[in-house]
Amino acid sequence: METVVTLWFVTAADPARIIAAEPRADRGFGRKYLAQLNPAWPITPIGEFPLNRSAQASAGEYYVAGFPGVTIVQTVLTDTPELSGIDRRLLNSVPAADIYAFAVNIATGYGAVAHWRGGVLKRSLCAERNRTYEDVGLPEPFEAPFWAGEKAESAGGISLPFEPVDLVAEAQRSWVGVDVTPEGPDIHVVAYAVDGRPAPRAVDGPRQERERASRGRDEPDLVGGYDDYESPAEEDHTRLPRWADESVAAARRAGAVLGRRARRARSWVNEKIRHSDRD
Known part of the structure; x- marks a missing residue:
C-alpha cells in the first residue's frame, strides 16, 4: 500500500506564526537535504508551488520546505501502514524537538497521525474505517468528538465511528496550528524527483516570474541563503x-x-x- 506522508519537523514555539507569513521555500535547502538523505539519488527540481493548493507528491518525489524552526517534507511511503515503522533515516533527517507525521491514502480511506517528542513516540493512530493498523498512546483532546461519533455517520459493526482521513486534517490543525487546506495560508514548497527523470524545460517559469514581481527581486532567502543553482528566469535582463x-x-x-x-x-x-x- 502506498501512502502520502507529510512530516513536520518543529523546533519553533509557534509554527503557525511562521507559516502565516507565507515565507518562500529555499530551493538550495531542499537539494542539500535530499543529498544528505541519500547521496546516490539523482536530484531533479520539478516545480515550486503551495503544498496546500497542489496535487500531492507521487512515488519518487519529495516536496520540501525549510523555514526557521519548521521543516516540511512530503513523500510517498510503500508498505508502511504503521507510522512507527517509518525509516529512521527519514524520521531523523532533521533534528527537531517535535516531529509530526500525517499520512493518507484517499482511495482506501486510510488516515494516520503520529507525534514524536524528544525522539519518543507519544501518539500514533493509523487506520482505515474497518481496520486499525496501529493505536499507540493516549487519545488527544481533538480526537474526542471523532470517537464520540460526532464527525461521521455510523457505519455499524466494528467500523470506527469516524473517517480516519478526516482525523488527519484535524490533527494538523491541532498539533501544528495550521489549516493545511486551500483556505489556509500558502505553504510554499519546492518539488524534486529522485528517480532519474529529466528536468522539465521550464520549472514553473511564469509562476515564478509573477511571484517574484509581487514580492520584489531583492527579497532575501529565509534559510541560510543556500542556493546552488539559478533558473533562467532569474538572470538579469535589464x-x-x-x-x-x-x-x-x-x-x-x-x-x-x-x-x-x-x-x-x-x-x-x-x-x-x-x-x-x-x-
Whole structure:
C-alpha cells in the first residue's frame, strides 16, 4: 500500500506564526537535504508551488520546505501502514524537538497521525474505517468528538465511528496550528524527483516570474541563503548585451551624419530658390 506522508519537523514555539507569513521555500535547502538523505539519488527540481493548493507528491518525489524552526517534507511511503515503522533515516533527517507525521491514502480511506517528542513516540493512530493498523498512546483532546461519533455517520459493526482521513486534517490543525487546506495560508514548497527523470524545460517559469514581481527581486532567502543553482528566469535582463549596445551607438552616429547631410541639402535648395527669385 502506498501512502502520502507529510512530516513536520518543529523546533519553533509557534509554527503557525511562521507559516502565516507565507515565507518562500529555499530551493538550495531542499537539494542539500535530499543529498544528505541519500547521496546516490539523482536530484531533479520539478516545480515550486503551495503544498496546500497542489496535487500531492507521487512515488519518487519529495516536496520540501525549510523555514526557521519548521521543516516540511512530503513523500510517498510503500508498505508502511504503521507510522512507527517509518525509516529512521527519514524520521531523523532533521533534528527537531517535535516531529509530526500525517499520512493518507484517499482511495482506501486510510488516515494516520503520529507525534514524536524528544525522539519518543507519544501518539500514533493509523487506520482505515474497518481496520486499525496501529493505536499507540493516549487519545488527544481533538480526537474526542471523532470517537464520540460526532464527525461521521455510523457505519455499524466494528467500523470506527469516524473517517480516519478526516482525523488527519484535524490533527494538523491541532498539533501544528495550521489549516493545511486551500483556505489556509500558502505553504510554499519546492518539488524534486529522485528517480532519474529529466528536468522539465521550464520549472514553473511564469509562476515564478509573477511571484517574484509581487514580492520584489531583492527579497532575501529565509534559510541560510543556500542556493546552488539559478533558473533562467532569474538572470538579469535589464541590460542589453554588449553587441546590442554597440549597435545602438552605431545607429545613433549614422543618424547624426544623415541629419547633417539633410540640413546641408535643405540649405542648398533654399539658396537656389533665393537666387532664382532674383533672376
